[in-house]
Amino acid sequence: MTGTEITTSSRGGGLLAAALMAGLLAALTAVLALAAPQRSFLHLATNLSNAPERWSGFADIGVSPDGDRVAVVWPEEYQGAGAPRGSVMLRWASESTGSGWSSPMLVFPGDGDLCAAQAAVAVTGTTAHVAYITWDPCLSPEAQAIRYEWCSLQPGGSCDNQVTVLTSTLLGAGDPGFGWVDIALDAQGNPHFVYDYFRSEGSEDVGTVYYTWLEDGTSRPEERVSGSDRSGNGPAIAWSNGHVHVVWAEEPYGGSGNYEIHYRRRTSGSGWEADNVLSQQGDTYPPRNPAVAAYSDTVFVVWDMGDDCQEVGGEKVCTRFSLAYNYSLDGGANWLSEWHEVGTDGEMTQDMIFSSTDADDMWEYTRCLQPTVALDGEGRPTVVWHVNQGSEDWPDYDVKYNEGLTVTQFGAVWSSKNGEFLSQRTGGQSGSPVVALAPVTSPHLHVAYLWSDMDEVGQPYGDWETYYDSNEYGSYPKVYLPLLFRNFVGGET
Numbered sequence: 001m002t003g004t005e006i007t008t009s010s011r012g013g014g015l016l017a018a019a020l021m022a023g024l025l026a027a028l029t030a031v032l033a034l035a036a037p038q039r040s041f042l043h044l045a046t047n048l049s050n051a052p053e054r055w056s057g058f059a060d061i062g063v064s065p066d067g068d069r070v071a072v073v074w075p076e077e078y079q080g081a082g083a084p085r086g087s088v089m090l091r092w093a094s095e096s097t098g099s100g101w102s103s104p105m106l107v108f109p110g111d112g113d114l115c116a117a118q119a120a121v122a123v124t125g126t127t128a129h130v131a132y133i134t135w136d137p138c139l140s141p142e143a144q145a146i147r148y149e150w151c152s153l154q155p156g157g158s159c160d161n162q163v164t165v166l167t168s169t170l171l172g173a174g175d176p177g178f179g180w181v182d183i184a185l186d187a188q189g190n191p192h193f194v195y196d197y198f199r200s201e202g203s204e205d206v207g208t209v210y211y212t213w214l215e216d217g218t219s220r221p222e223e224r225v226s227g228s229d230r231s232g233n234g235p236a237i238a239w240s241n242g243h244v245h246v247v248w249a250e251e252p253y254g255g256s257g258n259y260e261i262h263y264r265r266r267t268s269g270s271g272w273e274a275d276n277v278l279s280q281q282g283d284t285y286p287p288r289n290p291a292v293a294a295y296s297d298t299v300f301v302v303w304d305m306g307d308d309c310q311e312v313g314g315e316k317v318c319t320r321f322s323l324a325y326n327y328s329l330d331g332g333a334n335w336l337s338e339w340h341e342v343g344t345d346g347e348m349t350q351d352m353i354f355s356s357t358d359a360d361d362m363w364e365y366t367r368c369l370q371p372t373v374a375l376d377g378e379g380r381p382t383v384v385w386h387v388n389q390g391s392e393d394w395p396d397y398d399v400k401y402n403e404g405l406t407v408t409q410f411g412a413v414w415s416s417k418n419g420e421f422l423s424q425r426t427g428g429q430s431g432s433p434v435v436a437l438a439p440v441t442s443p444h445l446h447v448a449y450l451w452s453d454m455d456e457v458g459q460p461y462g463d464w465e466t467y468y469d470s471n472e473y474g475s476y477p478k479v480y481l482p483l484l485f486r487n488f489v490g491g492e493t
Contacts (some may be wrong), residue, residue: 043444043470046101047451048091054078055464057086057116058365060434061448062123067438068095069153071128072448073107073121074466086115088132089466092153101468105151107159113137120183122191126153129191131166131183143170144177146195148214166193166212167222174200179207184239190215194225194235194246201253207233209248211266225264226250227275232262240294243267245332247278247290247301251316259286259316261303265332278326279339284309286316287324291372295439298379298407300327302342304369321369323385323402329409336411342371342383342402343417365450365464366397366431374437374445380404381412384422384435384447397429399449401471422471428453430467445471 049056057075064070071092078085088108093101107130108116119132128151135141145168151159171177176198184192192213198205209226212219225246226232235248244266251259261279266272278301279287290303302325306318323342328335371385381404390396400419404412422433422445433449452464 043472045467045469047465048072048101048448048468049074049076049089049104049466051076052463052465056450056466058118058432059448059450059466060120061436061446061468062121062128063436063438063446064123064125064153065438069093069123069126069128070436070446070468071121071123071151071153072466072468073119073128073130073132074448075110075116075119075132077110077115085112085138086110086117086135088116088119088130090121090128090130090151090159092128092151093468094153097155099155102153102155105157105159107149107151108132108134108147108163110138112139117178118180120181122183122185123153124185124189126157127151127189128153129183129185129189130159131181131191131193133178133181133195135177141171141177143168145169146178146181146193148183148191148193164214164217164219166219167195167210169197172199176200176205180234182235182237184237184244186239186244187242192237192239192244194237194248196233196235196248198233204231204253206231206253209233209235209246211237211244211246213244223272225272226262230257230260234289236290236292238292238294238299240299241296241331243294243331245292245294245299247292249288249290249303251286252283256283258282259288261287261290261301261326263292263299263301263332263335276332276335278335279303279305279324281305283316286318289368289370293373293375293381294332295375295377295379297331298327298329298375299332300373300375300379300381300407301325302371302373302381302383304371304385306368318368323369323371323383325373325381325383325412327381327407327412329379329407336409340411343414343419365452366395366429370432372433372435374435375439376437377439380407382435382437382445383419384433384445385419386431386433386449387419395429397431399430399433399447399469401435401445401447420471422447422469447471 054076059074061072073090075086087110090105090107114136115138117133122129131148134145136143146166148164179196181195194211196207196209198207209232211225212222230250231253232248238245247263258280263276287303287305292301304321307320309318324339326339369385373383384401388395399422401422402419403415406413429452436446447469450464451467
């Protein structure tokens with residue numbers, strides 16, 4: 001849809017300026033009323049953190065089932081009093097209130113003694129449910145915990161500050177500890193959690209995946225999900241039709257072996273079913289970073305697969321990646337006999353080399369492709385990921401997405417061979433996207449990602465900010481306003 005360009009002149013007296021401004025407002029109102037989609041929420045790229053002195057950690061996004069509330073959480077980390085601090089922040093927006101994005105809400109106030117490392121969110125009704133990992137103390141943690149609390153997504157609302165400690169531990173010698181937590185809600189709004197814990201075994205870190213949940217506010221016993229003879233990591237969780245769906249990656253340790261993507265289903269009252277291996281590859285094509293979405297009887301899993309891999313610092317490092325998927329149409333009971341690639345050309349996607357020495361330069365945010373997936377009301381998937389369109393020395397990371405047009409018992413048909421660009425941030429680096437959909441009411445995407453102004457490899461601690469974006473930018477009129485009217489609430493022009 002074509003926008004309307006509005007210009008003004010600086011010449012003339014105060015009355016003329018006032019008349020022009022009045023005309024601008026009237027024209028803007030008319031343009032938006034006639035041309036814009038009939039929604040009160042602006043689906044525009046928005047800097048949610050807007051805190052260049054405090055870089056953002058991995059963000060997460062959730063949308064309520066009716067599509068009315070969207071919430072984004074992220075840790076905000078900075079140096080203070082000689083030690084890093086990490087607080088958990090939340091902002092939300094609503095279709096019905098029309099008030100744009102809320103002011104930042106403090107979920108957890110980090111300090112040098114206790115800080116947050118990673119957070120996840122799920123939304124139901126007007127409530128956001130948040131889980132996050134804490135380190136104690138920040139600089140050299142001796143203890144860790146996974147905590148949960150909820151926040152009100154209503155005007156004037158806040159977080160309850162009634163923290164539930166889901167699990168806690170004193171770190172063993174050399175143990176990295178908790179690495180990742182994810183959250184999903186059941187039909188009654190009870191939160192379910194998966195997380196991994198890494199222990200040190202000689203020169204290797206070995207991970208185990210665990211699950212727990214709250215029922216009517218009461219914590220349930222922790223349950224082990226992954227096996228005992230391999231290293232499990234990077235779990236993700238979804239809930240649908242009475243089933244908990246969990247996926248994770250497994251890597252060999254103590255010798256050679258396969259890299260795998262695992263799936264397990266849990267039914268209330270029946271416990272966990274058998275482990276299902278969705279992908280098994282050698283160390284020359286390792287699958288990693290799985291994500292899962294479920295709606296009705298469709299369960300969809302995506303991950304990235306590396307190529308051109310080598311050992312760097314005791315870790316398998318790859319320079320090229322592709323996206324893969326598998327799915328079930330009967331609630332996780334049966335899966336495609338073979339995994340498939342997202343898109344139709346089967347080509348690998350160029351990515352940047354990552355090594356352990358780059359961690360201090362914050363390039364972990366653009367590691368691999370880190371895909372995520374969401375389903376619409378017909379069980380069709382949308383996959384979102386980041387990709388380097390530049391080179392290793394001069395990377396250009398952007399966020400892309402691909403929509404599944406149909407899903408059958410044989411495979412999915414995708415809307416694009418290589419995906420479409422989503423991020424409106426044409427400069428800098430856009431990475432680590434997370435997608436959410438409201439399948440009942442609307443097909444448009446809600447995506448949170450990190451953006452940095454870093455231009456080259458090796459620039460330390462770039463300005464990583466948390467952004468919101470959607471795939472509906474082209475549906476809105478591009479109205480060019482005088483500088484006086486820029487920086488309006490709800491988006492960027």
